Amino acid sequence: xxxxxxxxxxxxxxxxxxxxxxxxxxxxxxxxxxxxxxxxxxxxxxxxxxxxxxxxxxxxxxxxxxxxxxxxxxxxxxxxxxxxxxxxxxxxxxxxxxxxxxxxxxxxxxxxxxxxxxxxxxxxxxxxxxxxxxxxxxxxxxxxxxxxxxxxxxxxxxxxxxxxxxxxxxxxxxxxxxxxxxxxxxxxxxxxxx
Ligand code: IMP
Numbered sequence: 734x735x736x737x738x739x740x741x742x743x744x745x746x747x748x749x750x751x752x753x754x755x756x757x758x759x760x761x762x763x764x765x766x767x768x769x770x771x772x773x774x775x776x777x778x779x780x781x782x783x784x785x786x787x788x789x790x791x792x793x794x795x796x797x798x799x800x801x802x803x804x805x806x807x808x809x810x811x812x813x814x815x816x817x818x819x820x821x822x823x824x825x826x827x828x829x830x831x832x833x834x835x836x837x838x839x840x841x842x843x844x845x846x847x848x849x850x851x852x853x854x855x856x857x858x859x860x861x862x863x864x865x866x867x868x869x870x871x872x873x874x875x876x877x878x879x880x881x882x883x884x885x886x887x888x889x890x891x892x893x894x895x896x897x898x899x900x901x902x903x904x905x906x907x908x909x910x911x912x913x914x915x916x917x918x919x920x921x922x923x924x925x926x927x
Contacts, residue, residue, distance in 0.1 A: 735760050736926070739767055741787040741801035750906070754919050758926040767795050780805065780817060781863055784854035792856045800855040800918060804911060806884045808872065809846040811838055819883070828883050835872070836887065845871040847888065849910040853918050862921065866913030881905060 738759045740751055748763040755761055764770075773790045775783040780803040787801030805819030815822035815835065823830035839845065846869070853864040869891045876886035878898025885897035890908060897905050906912050 737762060737797060738922070739763070739791050739795065739797050739799040741769075741773065741791050741799055747802075747911075751915060751919070754915075755922060759922060762797070764791075767791070767797065769795065775803070775817075778817065780850060780852035781854065783817060784852050784863075785856075785861060788854040788856045788861070792859075798855075798857045800853055802851055802853045802911065802914065804849065804851040806835070806888070807848050807850055808835065808839065810842045810844040811835070814838075832876070832884055832887060835884065836875070839872055839874075845873075847872050849884075849888065851910040851914040853914045855918060855921070857925070864914045864917035864921065866910040866915070866917070868908060868910045868913070 735757070736759050738755075739762050740748055741764060742748060743764050745763075748761065752761040769791065771790070773787050775786060777783045777786055784801045784803040787803070788799045791797060791799035791801075803817070805816050807813040807816050815831065819831065821831070823834040848867055848869045851866040853866075855862045855864070870889050871891070873887045873889055873896060876898070878886050878896045878900075880901060881898045885905075888897050889895065890897065893900075897909070
């Protein structure tokens with residue numbers, strides 16, 4: 734029998750990607766599929782804490798196994814800001830304003846090292862498992878590229894001459910923080926399914 738598993742997200746692209754990776758082994762439902770319209774509070778002080786709040790919310794309220802992810806950009810010279818505040822670094826003014834604020838704070842800064850981090854929390858039979866993905870890179874001084882979202886136009890992963898926003902989705906998805914964490918999760922789940 735195929736097991737059900739909730740991915741605590743409203744993002745259809747993320748859902749589709751994980752669904753195809755687990756096809757035949759797990760039926761992956763997202764928040765919409767289970768009728769969850771609650772804006773789950775992300776009030777913890779770490780990526781792991783916030784991912785755990787989301788997966789725990791679904792487990793407690795829907796009695797289904799669940800996983801959730803939380804991601805962000807950590808800039809070394811800014812004491813790892815924006816970190817868990819990545820989506821609202823400049824308040825509620827959106828991705829472009831968040832990116833501008835990082836560029837402004839980094840003006841004249843020599844140390845441009847930064848990394849994207851994702852933590853996935855899986856709760857299965859009441860037990861939590863965490864999976865992490867990291868990608869190191871440097872911050873450009875201005876935007877380059879049109880693809881992706883968030884801080885992609887200023888993030889150049891180590892070993893590449895282009896920003897995330899100059900990569901197509903397929904290329905970014907091979908190396909991104911989110912892909913690394915998700916692949917660890919998928920490998921773990923596939924082991925469970927045999
Ligand atoms: P989430 O937890 O995946 O929703 O990510 C939170 C925030 O981190 C996003 O709103 C972006 O600002 C930033 N972020 C996370 N992943 C990426 C990425 O792959 N590229 C650019 N920005 C990202």
